[in-house]
Amino acid sequence: MRIIFFGSDIFAVPSLEALVANQFEVAAVATQPDKKQGRHLALGYSAVKGTALKLGLKILQPEKIHEASFIRALRDYQPDLLVVAAYGKILNKEVLGIPKIMPINLHGSLLPKYRGAAPINWTIINGEQEAGITLIRMNELMDTGDMITQSSLRISEMDTAITLREKLAVLGAETLIRTLKKIQGGEKINFTAQDERGVSFAPKLKKSDGLIDWQKDCLTIYNRIRGLQPWPGSFTHCQEKVIKILEAEIVENEVSRVTPGEVVDISRSGIVVASGKGLLKIKELQLESAKRMSAWQFVSGHRIELGQRLG
DSSP states (O other): OEEEEEEOSGGGHHHHHHHHHTTOEEEEEEOOOOEEETTTTEEEOOHHHHHHHHHTOOEEOOSSTTOHHHHHHHHHHOOSEEEEESOSSOOOHHHHTOSSSEEEEEESSSTTTTBSSOHHHHHHHTTOSEEEEEEEEOOSSTTOSEEEEEEEEEOOTTOOHHHHHHHHHHHHHHHHHHHHHHHHTTOOOOOBOOOGGGOOBOOOOOGGGGBOOTTSBHHHHHHHHHHTTTTTOEEEEETTEEEEEEEEEEEOOOOSSOOTTBEEEEETTEEEEEOSBSEEEEEEEEETTSOEEEHHHHHHHSOOOTTOBOO
């Protein structure tokens, strides 16, 4: 089977590598155009392009999906399948109609839950106990196609969006290869329509999503710290400085007569802060334009006192 692979984010890399390792014919890889990145705005490329270069694959980087030259290139390859994973753009009806068999999307949630751009982040933010991937037959609407198969795993209390993305990327690649081998072998694929009653959404993240509201309970704040990594990250204000909280844990003991955001304990193990319900210990943090550090390193270099309020 001849495949054109669409992907940009690192989530898609294990799937592309698995296709090549399992000797599927990847005729071309479509990925986002190179963009200026970092403080010095150097031109950088996607994780998928980096992998495609290492594998010696043909790379396509259309500025717009509907470009006539891009459509012609796709048609010239005469693909059997389009395989899409974290590409970053919605494919139009014309593109989706090109493959001889079908276009397949690997989505990072157990659809119909968490349709949208950031399913893995919102899975953790919302405190889910289970995560997974879904393969769907794509249509022109976002993440609404009929389901081909799903695979799931349990979420660890220590998982962040970074670690869960890594796990799901591997799970997705394994599921994709099993499915493509069935298609290649002529097995019948049973499609399942998504139950619209179970739909939820995972909108694109904004920087403002990272601002910690200390009025919330400690579990809600803890889940946001885990779920908003690596971007935008969870942040608060301390002495007119913005600090990004990288690692925290929930503290079991309670204290009375405290205000949300109040520092109630300082030790080598971290800075304990009151929330609307419960306590949260900040263990690692990062100041703007600085390296990550332990909370104790921060305390050693910055004046912070019991009773001080964050936020």
